Amino acid sequence: MKVLFVCTGNTCRSPMAEALLATKTTVDVDSKGLMAREGADMSEGTKQVLAANGIVFDKQASNLTETDVKAADLILTMTRQHKRMIQQQFPAAIDKTDTLKAYSYDAFEDEWQALKDAYLVFEEKHQQQVSGEDVPLAELAASYQAIETLEARLPSPDIPDPFGGNAAVYLETFKTIEAAIDQLVKRLNLTKK
Numbered sequence: 001m002k003v004l005f006v007c008t009g010n011t012c013r014s015p016m017a018e019a020l021l022a023t024k025t026t027v028d029v030d031s032k033g034l035m036a037r038e039g040a041d042m043s044e045g046t047k048q049v050l051a052a053n054g055i056v057f058d059k060q061a062s063n064l065t066e067t068d069v070k071a072a073d074l075i076l077t078m079t080r081q082h083k084r085m086i087q088q089q090f091p092a093a094i095d096k097t098d099t100l101k102a103y104s105y106d107a108f109e110d111e112w113q114a115l116k117d118a119y120l121v122f123e124e125k126h127q128q129q130v131s132g133e134d135v136p137l138a139e140l141a142a143s144y145q146a147i148e149t150l151e152a153r154l155p156s157p158d159i160p161d162p163f164g165g166n167a168a169v170y171l172e173t174f175k176t177i178e179a180a181i182d183q184l185v186k187r188l189n190l191t192k193k
């Protein structure tokens with residue numbers, strides 16, 4: 001199995017994900033950027049946070065190609081925008097592309113289900129009102145409020161770019177990615193090193 005991580009510059013987030021997965025498991029892994037400067041070194045913050053966590057890793061940035069997309073079994077992006085860009089450029093990759101977080105945490109299943117249920121309740125009340133039934137406005141408002149509350153609680157699947165941030169920002173990004181990678185290892189039942 002081949003896992004491919006994708007971010008913007010291929011100098012911060014996707015190299016961290018690649019380094020972590022390569023250190024923890026025997027799976028075939030690579031990383032690419034969507035707007036990378038070909039040959040660029042990893043950012044200083046990335047080098048430092050990897051070294052501080054005992055990870056020996058080196059990488060030169062490069063851009064995602066059709067060959068990479070074809071060779072990968074699973075393409076995991078750092079944000080929903082990366083996912084959309086890949087799906088636009090390489091429509092054949094749709095079924096094997098997701099954000100790292102949503103895929104690793106199995107798309108936050110419980111939270112999504114609660115939100116779907118809340119939409120159904122709201123839709124039903126709305127339909128009743130449209131078809132002339134006497135639905136109290138407060139009831140309609142309350143079911144809409146429930147949707148907003150659940151949406152606000154839904155964790156974002158995006159991992160923001162630490163580029164230009166200080167060591168604390170890089171460490172936070174590293175921790176977020178490491179937690180997601182640990183989930184990924186469990187979900188895919190990968191062989192640990």
Ligand SMILES: N[C@@H](Cc1ccc(OP(=O)(O)O)cc1)C(=O)O
Pocket residue numbers: 007008009010011012013014035036037040161162163
């Ligand atoms: N591509 C630009 C900007 C950039 C760099 C890194 C970056 O972070 P990441 O590698 O996590 O996408 C985002 C954008 C550069 O190399 O300077």
